[in-house]
Amino acid sequence: MTTKWAASGEYMEACSCNFLCPCIPKNMTQPATHDFCKVALSFEIIKGHFGDLSLDQVRWIFVAQSKALMSDGEWIGGLIVDSSATEQQASAIAAICQPGAGEGPSALAPLISDFRGIERHPIDFVKEGGTVSVKVDGAIEQVVEGVASLSKEGEYVTIDNVFHPSNSRLSLASALKNFIKVFGIDWEDNSGTNNGHFAPFAWQGEIT
Secondary structure, three states: OOOEEEEEEEEEEEEEOOOOOOOOOOOOOOOOOOOOEEEEEEEEEEEEOOEEEOOOOOOEEEEEEEEHHHHHHHHHEEEEEEEEOOOHHHHHHHOOOOOOOOOOHHHHHHHEEEEEEEEEEEEEEEEOOEEEEEEEEEOEEEEEEEOOOOOOOOOEEEEEEOOOOOOEEEEEEEEEEOOOOOEOOOEOOOOOOOOEEEEEEEEEEEEO
16 A cells, blocks of 8 residues: 655754755765764644645654764664654654655665654744744754845845755754754754754655
8 A cells, every 4th residue: 555645844954063064065975073963853844644644733853963974874863753743643754754755854764773763742843034943842952043145135045956855955054052962862052153954845755
């Protein structure tokens, strides 16, 4: 039996690299700022479905730690799914993150060798113009601020045609707050020098 799915909404991330993260412009073949990359990618699905199951308004976060060269694999990974989601919705999120599920985060799945499971917590996700924040009490607190464009008022500097599971076009941002403490992945840097991104996303796929 084949299950078709689709999801669209908003995404943001912050990582342990200094702005601008070397991974994106070099397709994960340039070493990270440190001997690792610690990152959280947060998503708010505005409209989505997994078969007949609605995924509207489901929020979730993919947390990972890689080596300096992300393309080397052997990542640690884990998922946080909003506690307001049903168990069926949480299972659907896990399914679309699996290898071969289609567009989106499944592209990263082959890089993960140590998957540390799924946790359920309330997730706050707020986007106000070029400022996007996400918070999970005691586990995640990130705020990114977009780099304002000087050529197009009200828009933000972007990087295009990139390899990224969320979108091939990402807005550049600085992480004003960057705290991760979950799945054995610890990071905190509130200096404003860490890298961030945000973008809309629209994915689809099918699972057999």
